[in-house]
Amino acid sequence: MKIAIIGGGAAGLMAAATILEENADAEVFLIEQNTGLGKKVLISGGGRCNVTTGIRNMKFLFTRYPRGAKFLSSALYNFPPEAVYEWFESHGVPLKIEEDLRVFPISNDGHDVVRAFEKIFTKSRAHILLSHAANKIERADEQFVIHFKIDPAITVDKIILTTGGQAYRHTGSTGDGYAFAESLGHTITPLAASLSSFIARDAWVKSLAGVSFEYVGLHTDRGPLPTPIEGPILFTHHGITGPAVFAFSALKAFELATPKQPLTIFLNLFPDKSPEAFFTQLQVACQCNAKRSIENTIATLVPKSVAKILCTLAAIESERHAAEISKKELEGLRSLMQNLPVHTIGRGAGDEFVTAGGITLSEVNPSTMESKITPGLFFAGEILDIDGFTGGFNLQASWATGRLAGKSI
Numbered sequence: 001m002k003i004a005i006i007g008g009g010a011a012g013l014m015a016a017a018t019i020l021e022e023n024a025d026a027e028v029f030l031i032e033q034n035t036g037l038g039k040k041v042l043i044s045g046g047g048r049c050n051v052t053t054g055i056r057n058m059k060f061l062f063t064r065y066p067r068g069a070k071f072l073s074s075a076l077y078n079f080p081p082e083a084v085y086e087w088f089e090s091h092g093v094p095l096k097i098e099e100d101l102r103v104f105p106i107s108n109d110g111h112d113v114v115r116a117f118e119k120i121f122t123k124s125r126a127h128i129l130l131s132h133a134a135n136k137i138e139r140a141d142e143q144f145v146i147h148f149k150i151d152p153a154i155t156v157d158k159i160i161l162t163t164g165g166q167a168y169r170h171t172g173s174t175g176d177g178y179a180f181a182e183s184l185g186h187t188i189t190p191l192a193a194s195l196s197s198f199i200a201r202d203a204w205v206k207s208l209a210g211v212s213f214e215y216v217g218l219h220t221d222r223g224p225l226p227t228p229i230e231g232p233i234l235f236t237h238h239g240i241t242g243p244a245v246f247a248f249s250a251l252k253a254f255e256l257a258t259p260k261q262p263l264t265i266f267l268n269l270f271p272d273k274s275p276e277a278f279f280t281q282l283q284v285a286c287q288c289n290a291k292r293s294i295e296n297t298i299a300t301l302v303p304k305s306v307a308k309i310l311c312t313l314a315a316i317e318s319e320r321h322a323a324e325i326s327k328k329e330l331e332g333l334r335s336l337m338q339n340l341p342v343h344t345i346g347r348g349a350g351d352e353f354v355t356a357g358g359i360t361l362s363e364v365n366p367s368t369m370e371s372k373i374t375p376g377l378f379f380a381g382e383i384l385d386i387d388g389f390t391g392g393f394n395l396q397a398s399w400a401t402g403r404l405a406g407k408s409i
């Protein structure tokens with residue numbers, strides 16, 4: 001049987017390795033338009049490659065996928081994070097779980113992850129077709145003909161489409177697979193960027209570039225979030241970024257954030273305090289620092305640069321003594337500290353940037369990854385309408401769906 005895997009990223013690598021290790025008779029063609037394999041794997045996790053997660057509770061694991069969690073069930077139970085962990089270790093890549101439960105190679109080098117696959121391919125009879133850009137797939141009776149931009153076409157019995165999403169297009173993930181899937185009868189959901197930072201309109205935000213908070217709550221007035229978002233954020237020269245911002249961007253991936261229609265993100269700098277308790281804390285701070293300026297008093301709770309901006313936004317002269325601040329003014333400050341509006345007018349690249357949306361999941365069998373429309377066609381990885389938060393969840397989904405597609409074939 002001839003099997004073509006189009007796309008040599010995480011999902012394609014795992015699908016190819018699975019077939020080669022489990023089906024000695026298969027003739028495998030791994031087709032990749034780049035000159036090397038796993039280009040995105042190599043830049044993932046800042047080059048360290050956050051291969052999977054240390055989370056072992058499957059119920060909790062599913063909450064890390066804003067889209068596609070239910071569909072992923074079979075794939076994740078078949079190849080859960082601990083199995084991925086063992087797989088890499090048994091293929092010569094020792095791993096470690098960091099405090100925040102992200103899993104990395106001990107070497108902190110994504111090259112080791114890609115090398116593990118290259119070793120499998122060198123030992124096999126696989127055809128690794130690098131610098132081969134597929135540009136059309138045709139159905140010919142029960143088979144598929146793959147046409148290339150330059151090279152001669154090949155005919156195969158089965159195809160696994162693992163061309164990824166369309167984020168970081170310079171890595172080769174140019175979204176070609178969506179057109180291939182459409183030509184074979186599939187529909188593509190609307191697409192959007194997820195795990196992105198946000199560009200802010202407010203000058204004060206940019207003036208805080210470099211300031212970070214370890215634990216901030218995020219919400220918006222554009223509808224409730226399905227799950228509360230709390231975590232680290234960082235102010236940048238453009239706006240806001242950081243794990244909590246990425247999670248927020250995933251949950252609101254399809255909300256517009258443009259100069260004409262800004263998306264207001266409210267930051268709660270003290271998310272574990274009720275408004276009443278926090279107001280009382282501010283009152284006590286003002287009493288204890290009666291002779292100090294309000295700016296310096298607030299600066300006992302937040303960085304000084306932030307305290308200055310809070311005073312400006314609340315229209316309170318920062319030099320006034322804390323004792324002089326009225327209840328109403330203090331409530332204004334409290335409200336800002338727990339509801340600080342950032343008006344975002346665009347999205348920037350995150351450090352783990354993925355495409356939300358993709359192949360419509362109802363058209364794919366979740367137990368096999370095979371198309372329900374075109375038998376013999378399989379999907380795996382980011383091309384599917386599946387995406388996760390930061391923390392190794394996207395690679396985990398790619399390994400698991402790639403493995404399931406390979407096993408099914």
Ligand SMILES: Cc1cc2nc3c(=O)[nH]c(=O)nc-3n(C[C@H](O)[C@H](O)[C@H](O)COP(=O)(O)OP(=O)(O)OC[C@H]3O[C@@H](n4cnc5c(N)ncnc54)[C@H](O)[C@@H]3O)c2cc1C
Nearest residue numbers: 007009010011033044045050134164172381382392394395
């Ligand atoms: C900067 C960055 C950092 C990230 N860090 C992490 C992380 O640490 N942990 C994590 O879990 N996730 C991370 N992600 C997300 C994760 O890398 C992706 O979700 C995952 O790699 C998707 O794998 P894939 O195989 O589906 O697609 P891809 O890795 O995108 O692979 C698709 C492949 O298909 C090839 N291709 C496309 N079209 C064609 C064609 N026409 N012909 C031939 N070949 C083609 C491409 O060249 C590419 O190599 C990160 C993403 C980015 C952008």
